[in-house]
Amino acid sequence: MSFSPQSRVWIYQSNRKFTSAEETEILKKLESFTNQWKAHGNELLAKAEIRYGFFIILTVDETQANVTGCSIDSSVRLIKEIEQEYNIDLFNRFNIAYKVNDDVIVNSKEDFETLVNIKQVTPDTIVFNNMVQTLADLNTKWEVPFQNSWHSTVFAHLL
Template identity: 80%
Template sequence: MIFSPQSRVWIYQSNRKFTATEEQEILQKLEAFTSQWKAHGNELMAKAEIRYGYFIILTVDESQAGVTGCSIDSSVRIIKDIEQTYGVDLFNRFNIAYKLDDEVHVQGKEDFETLVNIKNITPETIVYNNMVQTLQELETKWEVPFKDSWHAQVFAHLI
């Protein structure tokens, strides 16, 4: 399947890295979900992936059928089910992901602020903008240097 650059994406970031077994089980669950995901009876062209062991990414190409409130609700239900099953937090927007030494790390807002303060997070540190909305943005604006991110505006007083 080839997805349009304008395909919608939703990113759910875990507060901890999934184990290899968990990742495999979650992908099976998500594949079963996306293969039957519908909006008002129309099948959605959708896929799910996990990147870096932390990020669940759902993608829907709306060129065939558009996402509806009900279809979004059904995706949220499966994500909440994953949260419950694996004891992870996938909805806390105050958890911030960044890359250090080619490893993804996730910290709460206060701990991240401390890392910025003590210069462990530099203007060049890669951070993750989970608010991207399209496949094209995912490819170009998701992994960005701290200085070019919304994070820099929130923590501007520290840099």
């Protein structure tokens, strides 16, 4: 199944890494949701995935049917259920994810700021831009060097 580069994406970042058992269970829930996800009765061409054990990514190709407020609400309800069931935080935008070698690390804004301050996070550190909204941007602008990200404007005073 191929998705248009303009497909909409939603990224939910966990505050901790899922165990492999949790990841399997969560993927099952997401798959059963995306298989029956509808907007005003129209089947949505949708998929869900988990990347790096931290990121739940929902993708909808709107060339088939447009996402509606109600259909977005239903996806948010599912994410909130997952959050409660697994005792994780998927909505805290102040948690910042970045890479050290190939490992993903999630820290609070304050801890991240400290790491920037002591040069543990450098301009070349890869950070995740969870604000991307299309599949094309997910593929090209999601994992970016700190210096090219919105993060660098927030923490510019430290660089």
